[in-house]
Amino acid sequence: MRYHKIPDETIRRLPIYLRGLLFSSEQGQERVSSQGLADFLGVSPWQIRKDFSYFGDFGTRGVGYKTEKLTKEIKKILKLDAAHKVALVGVGNLGSAVLAHAGFRSYGLEIAAAFDTDSKKIGKKVGGVIIEDVRKISTLRRRKVDLGIIAVPRDTAQKTADALVKAGLKGILSFSPCHITVPAKVKVITIDIAIDLARLPYYVPAS
Amino acid sequence: MRYHKIPDETIRRLPIYLRGLLFSSEQGQERVSSQGLADFLGVSPWQIRKDFSYFGDFGTRGVGYKTEKLTKEIKKILKLDAAHKVALVGVGNLGSAVLAHAGFRSYGLEIAAAFDTDSKKIGKKVGGVIIEDVRKISTLRRRKVDLGIIAVPRDTAQKTADALVKAGLKGILSFSPCHITVPAKVKVITIDIAIDLARLPYYVPAS
DNA sequence: CTATGTGAATTTATTCACAGCA
DNA sequence: TGCTGTGAATAAATTCACATAG
Numbered sequence: 220m221r222y223h224k225i226p227d228e229t230i231r232r233l234p235i236y237l238r239g240l241l242f243s244s245e246q247g248q249e250r251v252s253s254q255g256l257a258d259f260l261g262v263s264p265w266q267i268r269k270d271f272s273y274f275g276d277f278g279t280r281g282v283g284y285k286t287e288k289l290t291k292e293i294k295k296i297l298k299l300d301a302a303h304k305v306a307l308v309g310v311g312n313l314g315s316a317v318l319a320h321a322g323f324r325s326y327g328l329e330i331a332a333a334f335d336t337d338s339k340k341i342g343k344k345v346g347g348v349i350i351e352d353v354r355k356i357s358t359l360r361r362r363k364v365d366l367g368i369i370a371v372p373r374d375t376a377q378k379t380a381d382a383l384v385k386a387g388l389k390g391i392l393s394f395s396p397c398h399i400t401v402p403a404k405v406k407v408i409t410i411d412i413a414i415d416l417a418r419l420p421y422y423v424p425a426s
Numbered sequence: 427m428r429y430h431k432i433p434d435e436t437i438r439r440l441p442i443y444l445r446g447l448l449f450s451s452e453q454g455q456e457r458v459s460s461q462g463l464a465d466f467l468g469v470s471p472w473q474i475r476k477d478f479s480y481f482g483d484f485g486t487r488g489v490g491y492k493t494e495k496l497t498k499e500i501k502k503i504l505k506l507d508a509a510h511k512v513a514l515v516g517v518g519n520l521g522s523a524v525l526a527h528a529g530f531r532s533y534g535l536e537i538a539a540a541f542d543t544d545s546k547k548i549g550k551k552v553g554g555v556i557i558e559d560v561r562k563i564s565t566l567r568r569r570k571v572d573l574g575i576i577a578v579p580r581d582t583a584q585k586t587a588d589a590l591v592k593a594g595l596k597g598i599l600s601f602s603p604c605h606i607t608v609p610a611k612v613k614v615i616t617i618d619i620a621i622d623l624a625r626l627p628y629y630v631p632a633s
Numbered sequence: 634c635t636a637t638g639t640g641a642a643t644t645t646a647t648t649c650a651c652a653g654c655a
Numbered sequence: 656t657g658c659t660g661t662g663a664a665t666a667a668a669t670t671c672a673c674a675t676a677g
Binding site for chain 1: 645646649653
């Protein structure tokens with residue numbers, strides 16, 4: 220099935236599979252089955268197998284998948300086989316939490332720079348990273364940073380994104396509650412916490 | 427088209443439309459068109475109209491939508507017309523950021539309780555909310571809290587969810603990087619920041 | 634003449650059922 | 656026999672084109 224277009228939903232799920240695999244490794248499991256992964260992650264086994272099938276034959280029939288090999292394959296697909304440097308813009312409450320977040324490491328993602336406009340914060344060290352002036356964003360190009368996280372207020376989000384794009388970043392994760400316009404070659408993923416929370420009541424049964 | 431099953435994707439988008447409408451209101455706009463909303467939110471106009479069509483005729487042909495009326499309708503659909511109380515469990519870096527987050531208010535969501543296991547934190551006030559012992563989660567039932575946010579480490583996330591469900595909560599937003607099992611009547615939405623970031627490199631063009 | 638509302642066409646994604654291989 | 660890999664069937668979501676109402 221190698222020659223198909225890859226569904227976007229498949230790409231969305233691959234990091235989840237990776238999470239399961241990293242956990243299996245931690246547990247010392249050398250093998251996993253699609254069923255085992257599925258149970259752990261709360262998805263269906265055939266969904267997992269179908270998703271893998273777009274990229275190749277990663278498993279052994281009758282046996283399952285070798286944890287280490289499958290981990291490597293998925294990392295390669297997601298381009299996580301090489302390390303990535305990430306820049307954070309906006310060291311407020313959320314930004315600080317992101318800086319302190321340990322979870323990026325297992326995916327080879329390192330927050331290598333942090334920026335803020337507040338002169339009282341600039342020069343301080345948070346989570347091992349020295350906060351710089353936002354006007355220094357342009358230095359990211361030569362520092363080989365290719366991903367960015369935006370955690371600034373809504374009204375400066377677009378301006379921030381523009382600066383990051385100008386500095387050559389190719390992917391942006393934004394926590395700002397607004398749509399961000401970028402050139403087609405740049406990928407933006409938005410996490411709006413309030414909007415996800417606001418969706419919950421719909422599912423609450425009338426009492 | 428009133429009698430159809432509502433696509434889940436439609437429900438996912440409704441709060442985004444609401445965000446656009448709240449912004450229009452702020453700007454003092456009494457009317458919006460599907461095109462105007464679409465431009466602002468980065469979606470297509472026909473998607474918006476189709477989504478609305480599942481619930482009724484909210485607009486006026488040749489004119490557009492009255493901002494205030496449409497806002498009310500969407501709030502009603504999402505059950506955001508009545509206020510909701512939210513409990514937060516885990517007042518670490520991320521939890522504190524969530525407590526300080528102002529964005530929930532516009533959707534009628536109020537963080538009315540916060541819990542942690544750390545005795546040094548219990549009793550302290552963060553973001554206007556007094557931190558309580560996690561063992562007090564059971565009091566949420568009589569306090570009319572029906573939504574919860576989980577911001578605890580992975581290994582205690584399931585236990586926390588179990589406690590919240592036992593306390594009668596009907597919707598949970600989890601920041602813990604794991605699958606959470608709950609009874610079918612309870613809705614869980616998971617935000618895994620690392621996983622969203624880990625998806626970005628895939629889209630970065632080879633250089 | 635303008636912008637909504639929607640059936641129909643199309644595209645995309647999920648699920649199934651089983652062939653294929655260790 | 657057991658679990659993967661995948662075409663085919665089904666389901667879901669998006670997009671289109673245009674009738675419709677103000």
